Amino acid sequence: MQTFNDTYTLSNGIEIPCMGFGTYNAKGGDNLAINKTAIEAGYRYFDTASLYETERVLGQAIRESGIPRKDFFIVSKLWIDERGYQEAKDAFERTLERLQMDYLDLYLIHWPRGTEGDVDWKEKDLDTWRAMEELQAAGRIRGLGLSNFLPHHLENILENCKEKPLVDQLEIHPGYTQEAAVRYCQEHDIRVQAWSPLGRSAMLENPILKPFAEKYGKSVAQICLRFLLQKGIIPLVKSSSMERMKQNQDIFDFEITKEDMYILNNMPQNTWLGEHPDFAIPKKRSNFEQ
Numbered sequence: 444m445q446t447f448n449d450t451y452t453l454s455n456g457i458e459i460p461c462m463g464f465g466t467y468n469a470k471g472g473d474n475l476a477i478n479k480t481a482i483e484a485g486y487r488y489f490d491t492a493s494l495y496e497t498e499r500v501l502g503q504a505i506r507e508s509g510i511p512r513k514d515f516f517i518v519s520k521l522w523i524d525e526r527g528y529q530e531a532k533d534a535f536e537r538t539l540e541r542l543q544m545d546y547l548d549l550y551l552i553h554w555p556r557g558t559e560g561d562v563d564w565k566e567k568d569l570d571t572w573r574a575m576e577e578l579q580a581a582g583r584i585r586g587l588g589l590s591n592f593l594p595h596h597l598e599n600i601l602e603n604c605k606e607k608p609l610v611d612q613l614e615i616h617p618g619y620t621q622e623a624a625v626r627y628c629q630e631h632d633i634r635v636q637a638w639s640p641l642g643r644s645a646m647l648e649n650p651i652l653k654p655f656a657e658k659y660g661k662s663v664a665q666i667c668l669r670f671l672l673q674k675g676i677i678p679l680v681k682s683s684s685m686e687r688m689k690q691n692q693d694i695f696d697f698e699i700t701k702e703d704m705y706i707l708n709n710m711p712q713n714t715w716l717g718e719h720p721d722f723a724i725p726k727k728r729s730n731f732e733q
Protein backbone atom coordinates (compact mmCIF):
# COMPACT_ATOMS: atom_id res chain seq x y z
CA MET A 444 0.00 0.00 0.00
CA GLN A 445 1.58 3.24 -1.19
CA THR A 446 -1.15 5.82 -0.53
CA PHE A 447 -4.22 6.33 1.61
CA ASN A 448 -6.42 5.70 -1.44
CA ASP A 449 -4.96 2.29 -2.25
CA THR A 450 -7.16 -0.80 -2.00
CA TYR A 451 -6.93 -4.52 -1.35
CA THR A 452 -8.87 -6.96 -3.53
CA LEU A 453 -11.06 -9.22 -1.40
CA SER A 454 -11.48 -12.90 -2.26
CA ASN A 455 -14.70 -12.23 -4.26
CA GLY A 456 -12.95 -9.55 -6.34
CA ILE A 457 -14.26 -6.36 -4.69
CA GLU A 458 -11.87 -3.56 -3.78
CA ILE A 459 -11.65 -2.37 -0.18
CA PRO A 460 -9.77 0.78 0.94
CA CYS A 461 -6.66 0.06 3.02
CA MET A 462 -7.89 2.25 5.93
CA GLY A 463 -11.34 2.95 7.28
CA PHE A 464 -13.01 5.34 9.71
CA GLY A 465 -14.71 3.90 12.80
CA THR A 466 -17.97 5.46 13.97
CA TYR A 467 -18.32 3.80 17.38
CA ASN A 468 -18.71 5.93 20.46
CA ALA A 469 -17.37 9.18 19.06
CA LYS A 470 -16.24 11.58 21.74
CA GLY A 471 -18.52 14.48 22.48
CA GLY A 472 -21.46 12.75 20.88
CA ASP A 473 -21.87 14.99 17.83
CA ASN A 474 -21.59 12.12 15.43
CA LEU A 475 -23.04 14.05 12.51
CA ALA A 476 -20.35 16.73 12.72
CA ILE A 477 -17.62 14.10 13.20
CA ASN A 478 -18.73 12.11 10.17
CA LYS A 479 -18.93 15.26 8.07
CA THR A 480 -15.41 16.22 9.16
CA ALA A 481 -14.16 12.71 8.34
CA ILE A 482 -15.61 12.96 4.83
CA GLU A 483 -13.96 16.36 4.44
CA ALA A 484 -10.68 14.85 5.67
CA GLY A 485 -10.91 12.34 2.83
CA TYR A 486 -12.28 9.19 4.46
CA ARG A 487 -14.58 7.18 2.19
CA TYR A 488 -14.62 3.84 4.01
CA PHE A 489 -16.94 4.05 7.05
CA ASP A 490 -17.52 1.29 9.55
CA THR A 491 -20.80 1.37 11.44
CA ALA A 492 -23.16 -1.11 13.18
CA SER A 493 -26.70 -1.24 14.49
CA LEU A 494 -25.14 -1.29 17.98
CA TYR A 495 -23.34 2.02 17.50
CA GLU A 496 -26.46 4.04 16.71
CA THR A 497 -24.45 6.01 14.16
CA GLU A 498 -26.10 4.67 10.99
CA ARG A 499 -28.64 7.46 10.73
CA VAL A 500 -26.14 10.31 11.09
CA LEU A 501 -23.61 8.59 8.84
CA GLY A 502 -26.24 8.32 6.10
CA GLN A 503 -27.13 11.97 6.60
CA ALA A 504 -23.48 13.10 6.47
CA ILE A 505 -22.96 11.17 3.23
CA ARG A 506 -26.11 12.53 1.59
CA GLU A 507 -25.28 16.09 2.61
CA SER A 508 -21.71 15.77 1.30
CA GLY A 509 -23.04 15.66 -2.25
CA ILE A 510 -20.50 12.93 -3.04
CA PRO A 511 -22.06 9.96 -4.86
CA ARG A 512 -22.86 6.89 -2.75
CA LYS A 513 -20.75 4.73 -5.07
CA ASP A 514 -17.61 6.64 -4.02
CA PHE A 515 -18.05 5.38 -0.45
CA PHE A 516 -17.38 1.97 1.06
CA ILE A 517 -20.01 1.38 3.75
CA VAL A 518 -19.89 -1.49 6.22
CA SER A 519 -22.48 -2.29 8.88
CA LYS A 520 -23.13 -5.15 11.28
CA LEU A 521 -26.02 -6.93 12.92
CA TRP A 522 -25.91 -7.33 16.68
CA ILE A 523 -26.02 -10.50 18.84
CA ASP A 524 -29.79 -10.39 19.26
CA GLU A 525 -30.32 -9.78 15.56
CA ARG A 526 -28.87 -13.19 14.66
CA GLY A 527 -31.20 -15.80 13.16
CA TYR A 528 -32.64 -16.19 9.65
CA GLN A 529 -35.62 -13.81 9.74
CA GLU A 530 -34.00 -11.65 12.42
CA ALA A 531 -31.01 -10.98 10.13
CA LYS A 532 -33.22 -10.07 7.19
CA ASP A 533 -35.22 -7.66 9.36
CA ALA A 534 -32.05 -6.19 10.88
CA PHE A 535 -30.66 -5.55 7.41
CA GLU A 536 -33.81 -3.66 6.35
CA ARG A 537 -33.61 -1.52 9.51
CA THR A 538 -29.96 -0.74 8.81
CA LEU A 539 -30.66 0.35 5.23
CA GLU A 540 -33.64 2.39 6.38
CA ARG A 541 -31.49 4.22 8.95
CA LEU A 542 -28.69 4.80 6.45
CA GLN A 543 -31.21 5.67 3.72
CA MET A 544 -29.20 3.57 1.29
CA ASP A 545 -30.17 0.79 -1.08
CA TYR A 546 -27.12 -1.44 -0.64
CA LEU A 547 -24.15 -2.10 1.64
CA ASP A 548 -20.58 -2.78 0.56
CA LEU A 549 -20.13 -5.28 3.39
CA TYR A 550 -22.47 -6.66 6.02
CA LEU A 551 -20.98 -8.41 9.05
CA ILE A 552 -22.15 -10.53 11.97
CA HIS A 553 -20.93 -8.31 14.80
CA TRP A 554 -20.38 -10.96 17.48
CA PRO A 555 -20.23 -14.78 17.19
CA ARG A 556 -22.23 -15.71 20.26
CA GLY A 557 -24.22 -14.43 23.19
CA THR A 558 -23.76 -15.16 26.88
CA GLU A 559 -24.12 -18.60 28.60
CA GLY A 560 -27.75 -19.13 27.51
CA ASP A 561 -26.81 -19.01 23.84
CA VAL A 562 -26.14 -22.77 23.60
CA ASP A 563 -27.17 -23.03 19.95
CA TRP A 564 -24.93 -20.18 18.83
CA LYS A 565 -23.40 -22.22 15.99
CA GLU A 566 -26.78 -22.95 14.45
CA LYS A 567 -27.87 -19.35 14.93
CA ASP A 568 -24.74 -18.06 13.19
CA LEU A 569 -25.42 -20.37 10.24
CA ASP A 570 -29.06 -19.29 9.96
CA THR A 571 -27.86 -15.69 10.00
CA TRP A 572 -25.26 -16.38 7.35
CA ARG A 573 -27.84 -18.06 5.08
CA ALA A 574 -30.02 -14.96 5.27
CA MET A 575 -27.03 -12.77 4.47
CA GLU A 576 -26.11 -14.98 1.50
CA GLU A 577 -29.62 -14.53 0.14
CA LEU A 578 -29.39 -10.77 0.54
CA GLN A 579 -26.11 -10.81 -1.31
CA ALA A 580 -27.57 -12.99 -4.08
CA ALA A 581 -30.37 -10.42 -4.42
CA GLY A 582 -27.74 -7.75 -5.07
CA ARG A 583 -28.28 -5.87 -1.82
CA ILE A 584 -24.85 -6.51 -0.28
CA ARG A 585 -21.58 -6.64 -2.21
CA GLY A 586 -19.82 -8.93 0.26
CA LEU A 587 -20.20 -10.68 3.62
CA GLY A 588 -17.97 -10.74 6.64
CA LEU A 589 -17.56 -11.32 10.34
CA SER A 590 -16.45 -9.41 13.38
CA ASN A 591 -14.90 -10.76 16.58
CA PHE A 592 -14.89 -14.31 15.21
CA LEU A 593 -11.97 -16.42 16.47
CA PRO A 594 -10.91 -19.60 14.62
CA HIS A 595 -13.42 -21.87 16.41
CA HIS A 596 -16.26 -19.49 15.49
CA LEU A 597 -14.98 -19.00 11.94
CA GLU A 598 -14.66 -22.70 11.24
CA ASN A 599 -18.40 -23.21 11.79
CA ILE A 600 -19.12 -20.71 9.00
CA LEU A 601 -16.35 -21.89 6.66
CA GLU A 602 -17.45 -25.52 6.86
CA ASN A 603 -21.07 -24.72 6.04
CA CYS A 604 -21.20 -21.62 3.84
CA LYS A 605 -21.87 -21.02 0.17
CA GLU A 606 -20.32 -17.54 0.25
CA LYS A 607 -17.01 -17.29 2.09
CA PRO A 608 -16.49 -14.54 4.66
CA LEU A 609 -14.30 -11.84 3.12
CA VAL A 610 -13.19 -10.03 6.29
CA ASP A 611 -12.91 -10.51 10.03
CA GLN A 612 -12.77 -7.52 12.31
CA LEU A 613 -10.80 -8.04 15.52
CA GLU A 614 -9.38 -5.93 18.31
CA ILE A 615 -5.74 -5.58 17.29
CA HIS A 616 -3.01 -3.14 18.25
CA PRO A 617 0.65 -3.39 19.28
CA GLY A 618 0.63 -5.41 22.48
CA TYR A 619 -2.51 -7.34 21.49
CA THR A 620 -1.78 -8.87 18.11
CA GLN A 621 -3.98 -12.01 18.24
CA GLU A 622 -1.45 -13.90 16.11
CA ALA A 623 -3.38 -17.21 16.09
CA ALA A 624 -6.59 -15.63 14.82
CA VAL A 625 -4.76 -13.45 12.27
CA ARG A 626 -2.83 -16.45 10.91
CA TYR A 627 -6.03 -18.49 10.61
CA CYS A 628 -7.71 -15.69 8.65
CA GLN A 629 -4.72 -15.23 6.37
CA GLU A 630 -4.60 -18.98 5.67
CA HIS A 631 -8.26 -18.80 4.60
CA ASP A 632 -7.95 -15.63 2.52
CA ILE A 633 -9.99 -13.57 4.98
CA ARG A 634 -8.76 -9.95 5.23
CA VAL A 635 -8.23 -8.91 8.85
CA GLN A 636 -9.39 -5.51 10.05
CA ALA A 637 -8.42 -3.93 13.36
CA TRP A 638 -10.87 -2.19 15.64
CA SER A 639 -9.39 0.04 18.33
CA PRO A 640 -6.04 0.15 16.53
CA LEU A 641 -4.82 2.57 19.21
CA GLY A 642 -6.09 0.37 22.03
CA ARG A 643 -8.87 2.85 22.82
CA SER A 644 -6.05 5.41 23.03
CA ALA A 645 -4.38 3.45 25.90
CA MET A 646 -1.37 2.66 23.67
CA LEU A 647 -0.60 6.33 23.12
CA GLU A 648 1.23 6.58 26.46
CA ASN A 649 2.92 3.19 26.13
CA PRO A 650 6.61 3.49 27.15
CA ILE A 651 7.73 0.87 24.62
CA LEU A 652 6.09 2.68 21.71
CA LYS A 653 7.22 6.21 22.54
CA PRO A 654 10.89 5.71 21.49
CA PHE A 655 9.71 4.31 18.14
CA ALA A 656 7.67 7.45 17.57
CA GLU A 657 10.76 9.56 18.28
CA LYS A 658 12.96 7.43 16.05
CA TYR A 659 10.65 7.75 13.03
CA GLY A 660 9.59 11.35 13.73
CA LYS A 661 5.96 10.27 13.91
CA SER A 662 3.31 10.11 16.64
CA VAL A 663 2.62 6.92 18.60
CA ALA A 664 -0.76 6.75 16.84
CA GLN A 665 0.99 6.78 13.46
CA ILE A 666 3.36 4.00 14.60
CA CYS A 667 0.37 1.85 15.64
CA LEU A 668 -1.40 2.40 12.31
CA ARG A 669 1.71 1.89 10.18
CA PHE A 670 2.46 -1.31 12.12
CA LEU A 671 -0.96 -2.69 11.14
CA LEU A 672 -0.64 -1.55 7.54
CA GLN A 673 2.68 -3.36 7.19
CA LYS A 674 1.02 -6.52 8.52
CA GLY A 675 -1.67 -6.26 5.80
CA ILE A 676 -4.33 -5.45 8.40
CA ILE A 677 -6.91 -2.72 7.71
CA PRO A 678 -7.01 -0.22 10.62
CA LEU A 679 -10.42 1.26 11.45
CA VAL A 680 -9.44 4.39 13.27
CA LYS A 681 -11.65 6.92 15.03
CA SER A 682 -11.05 10.53 15.90
CA SER A 683 -13.13 13.59 16.56
CA SER A 684 -10.63 16.16 15.29
CA MET A 685 -9.72 17.10 11.73
CA GLU A 686 -6.07 17.42 12.73
CA ARG A 687 -5.85 13.87 14.10
CA MET A 688 -7.97 12.48 11.25
CA LYS A 689 -5.40 13.89 8.83
CA GLN A 690 -2.47 12.78 10.97
CA ASN A 691 -3.83 9.23 10.94
CA GLN A 692 -3.77 9.24 7.12
CA ASP A 693 -0.18 10.46 7.03
CA ILE A 694 1.50 7.08 7.42
CA PHE A 695 2.62 6.41 3.86
CA ASP A 696 5.90 8.34 3.85
CA PHE A 697 7.90 6.07 6.18
CA GLU A 698 8.53 2.39 6.72
CA ILE A 699 9.09 0.55 9.99
CA THR A 700 12.19 -1.62 9.51
CA LYS A 701 11.94 -5.40 9.56
CA GLU A 702 13.86 -5.50 12.85
CA ASP A 703 11.54 -2.96 14.48
CA MET A 704 8.51 -4.89 13.20
CA TYR A 705 9.89 -7.98 14.97
CA ILE A 706 10.28 -5.97 18.16
CA LEU A 707 6.77 -4.50 17.94
CA ASN A 708 5.27 -7.89 17.09
CA ASN A 709 6.92 -9.41 20.13
CA MET A 710 6.45 -6.69 22.71
CA PRO A 711 4.81 -7.88 25.94
CA GLN A 712 1.19 -8.75 25.23
CA ASN A 713 -1.42 -7.13 27.40
CA THR A 714 -5.03 -8.15 27.61
CA TRP A 715 -7.93 -7.03 25.46
CA LEU A 716 -9.12 -3.49 26.13
CA GLY A 717 -12.59 -3.89 24.69
CA GLU A 718 -14.58 -7.09 25.03
CA HIS A 719 -13.62 -10.70 24.27
CA PRO A 720 -15.64 -13.02 21.97
CA ASP A 721 -15.70 -15.85 24.54
CA PHE A 722 -14.75 -14.39 27.90
CA ALA A 723 -16.17 -10.89 27.99
CA ILE A 724 -19.30 -11.00 25.88
CA PRO A 725 -21.30 -7.79 25.90
CA LYS A 726 -24.52 -8.63 27.77
CA LYS A 727 -27.01 -6.52 25.88
CA ARG A 728 -27.36 -3.31 24.03
CA SER A 729 -28.78 -0.38 25.87
CA ASN A 730 -31.40 1.99 24.57
CA PHE A 731 -31.30 0.39 21.15
CA GLU A 732 -32.91 2.25 18.29
CA GLN A 733 -35.17 0.06 16.17
Ligand code: A2P
Pocket residue numbers: 465470638639640641642643644647662664665679680681682683684687688690691
Ligand atom coordinates in the same frame (compact mmCIF):
# COMPACT_ATOMS: atom_id res chain seq x y z
P1 A2P B 1 -9.90 12.02 19.64
O1 A2P B 1 -11.32 11.89 19.20
O2 A2P B 1 -9.74 13.08 20.68
O3 A2P B 1 -8.95 12.16 18.47
P2 A2P B 1 -9.25 3.52 19.20
O4 A2P B 1 -9.62 3.73 17.75
O5 A2P B 1 -8.07 2.64 19.40
O6 A2P B 1 -10.44 3.03 19.99
O7 A2P B 1 -8.84 4.94 19.78
C1 A2P B 1 -9.69 6.03 19.63
C2 A2P B 1 -9.20 7.16 20.47
O8 A2P B 1 -7.92 7.59 20.03
C3 A2P B 1 -10.13 8.33 20.36
O9 A2P B 1 -10.48 8.65 21.67
C4 A2P B 1 -9.33 9.45 19.72
O10 A2P B 1 -9.53 10.66 20.40
C5 A2P B 1 -7.90 9.01 19.90
N1 A2P B 1 -7.05 9.33 18.73
C6 A2P B 1 -7.30 9.04 17.44
N2 A2P B 1 -6.28 9.43 16.65
C7 A2P B 1 -5.37 9.99 17.47
C8 A2P B 1 -4.09 10.59 17.26
N3 A2P B 1 -3.55 10.66 16.05
N4 A2P B 1 -3.42 11.05 18.35
C9 A2P B 1 -3.97 10.96 19.58
N5 A2P B 1 -5.16 10.41 19.84
C10 A2P B 1 -5.86 9.92 18.80
